[in-house]
Amino acid sequence: MALQTACEASQESRILPLLHPATRDQYAHGGRADHIPRRYAEMDGAELDRRISQAKAALGRRLLILGHHYQRDEIIKYADLRGDSFKLAQQAAARPEADYIVFCGVHFMAESADILSAPHQQVILPNPTAGCSMADMASIAEVEECWETLNEVLGEEAGLVPVTYINSAASLKAFCGEHGGIVCTSSNAFKVMEWAFSRGRRLLFFPDEHLGRNTGHAYGIPEEEMIVWNPKNPQEALDDEARLQRARLILWKGYCSTHMRFSVQQIAKARAEHPDITVIVHPECRREVVEAADLYGSTEYIIQQIEQAPAGSKWAVGTEINLVHRLAQEHPDKLIFCLDPIVCPCSTMYRIHPAYLAWVLEALVEGQVINQVKVAPEVAHWARVALDRMLALK
Numbered sequence: 001m002a003l004q005t006a007c008e009a010s011q012e013s014r015i016l017p018l019l020h021p022a023t024r025d026q027y028a029h030g031g032r033a034d035h036i037p038r039r040y041a042e043m044d045g046a047e048l049d050r051r052i053s054q055a056k057a058a059l060g061r062r063l064l065i066l067g068h069h070y071q072r073d074e075i076i077k078y079a080d081l082r083g084d085s086f087k088l089a090q091q092a093a094a095r096p097e098a099d100y101i102v103f104c105g106v107h108f109m110a111e112s113a114d115i116l117s118a119p120h121q122q123v124i125l126p127n128p129t130a131g132c133s134m135a136d137m138a139s140i141a142e143v144e145e146c147w148e149t150l151n152e153v154l155g156e157e158a159g160l161v162p163v164t165y166i167n168s169a170a171s172l173k174a175f176c177g178e179h180g181g182i183v184c185t186s187s188n189a190f191k192v193m194e195w196a197f198s199r200g201r202r203l204l205f206f207p208d209e210h211l212g213r214n215t216g217h218a219y220g221i222p223e224e225e226m227i228v229w230n231p232k233n234p235q236e237a238l239d240d241e242a243r244l245q246r247a248r249l250i251l252w253k254g255y256c257s258t259h260m261r262f263s264v265q266q267i268a269k270a271r272a273e274h275p276d277i278t279v280i281v282h283p284e285c286r287r288e289v290v291e292a293a294d295l296y297g298s299t300e301y302i303i304q305q306i307e308q309a310p311a312g313s314k315w316a317v318g319t320e321i322n323l324v325h326r327l328a329q330e331h332p333d334k335l336i337f338c339l340d341p342i343v344c345p346c347s348t349m350y351r352i353h354p355a356y357l358a359w360v361l362e363a364l365v366e367g368q369v370i371n372q373v374k375v376a377p378e379v380a381h382w383a384r385v386a387l388d389r390m391l392a393l394k
């Protein structure tokens with residue numbers, strides 16, 4: 001119930017009531033440069049729409065707005081290109097004519113865009129607090145400690161290759177670049193796994209345990225040859241020494257809160273109510289959920305499957321609600337619903353409110369770049385090596 005209330009509250013068009021109390025308090029003291037000015041927070045949807053459209057028109061081809069599929073409709077309608085993490089990373093690298101890339105997504109995506117774009121381009125994340133809780137589950141210090149420990153325990157035969165999901169900080173991508181590893185997204189994890197196993201005996205896969213396990217199963221790795229590394233308690237894996245020695249896939253204990261909400265019970269209910277339904281889920285879901293579904297794949301894959309399906313087909317979808325709602329609206333000839341009855345958006349994607357978009361775009365029109373995401377050059381160098389290895393895979 002509490003979740004429903006929070007979701008309902010987040011549907012409000014004005015942002016002020018949604019701000020963190022600490023941020024609201026700032027306003028009492030005149031506001032601070034790193035927080036959205038109060039006037040934007042007080043504008044209604046119609047005014048924000050007018051301002052965003054005007055600023056976008058004024059900036060013309062100098063501006064590229066990228067929108068991840070999980071963004072709300074009020075944002076996605078302004079995106080020049082929408083896509084999943086992989087497609088947006090490709091797009092960021094392919095549009096050098098734009099001076100400004102406004103990334104409507106989360107922080108790690110904006111970092112990747114900065115790394116992949118040309119030096120003259122500036123990447124802006126409208127709300128700098130739009131992070132990713134999964135990405136925060138692996139820090140560079142924890143990964144370095146894990147790497148050292150594993151190499152020590154496994155010795156000469158370790159043959160470890162690091163693989164990071166794109167949902168990770170740039171420093172982790174740089175770690176992979178520097179240590180012969182690679183980045184993956186949910187749409188190319190299988191190909192990346194093939195690449196990595198052609199270079200080593202074992203993979204250290206972070207930060208999503210579930211994408212790693214689901215891809216490992218597709219690759220043919222039995223569960224006994226996988227082990228979970230809990231950065232909060234590494235001893236658990238170290239105590240299970242026989243399994244650690246046998247492991248080909250070492251899975252970081254991290255997860256996506258949105259995709260963890262999906263369950264086998266929800267799938268059973270959907271099937272009981274609609275015997276001819278097709279269940280499709282994202283690979284960030286737990287193993288048993290992926291096994292119980294008919295199909296699984298990245299956001300882009302889910303969209304393609306539903307788009308290509310015949311009229312009258314029925315779909316129960318296990319991914320973020322903004323995307324599922326949009327699919328249902330765009331395909332009224334099909335039955336499309338979210339597996340989770342307590343529909344709640346990805347809370348960090350949801351932080352990109354139109355008020356933030358209006359704020360950063362109007363600042364650009366004035367020649368001011370705010371909320372820029374800039375990765376330090378030495379980190380960007382090695383992160384790019386790992387990203388380029390991924391982008392080069394056919």
Ligand code: 13P
Pocket residue numbers: 070083084085086106132167185186187256298299300
């Ligand atoms: P994809 O965009 O790769 O489907 O992944 C979704 C996601 O994790 C967004 O944070």
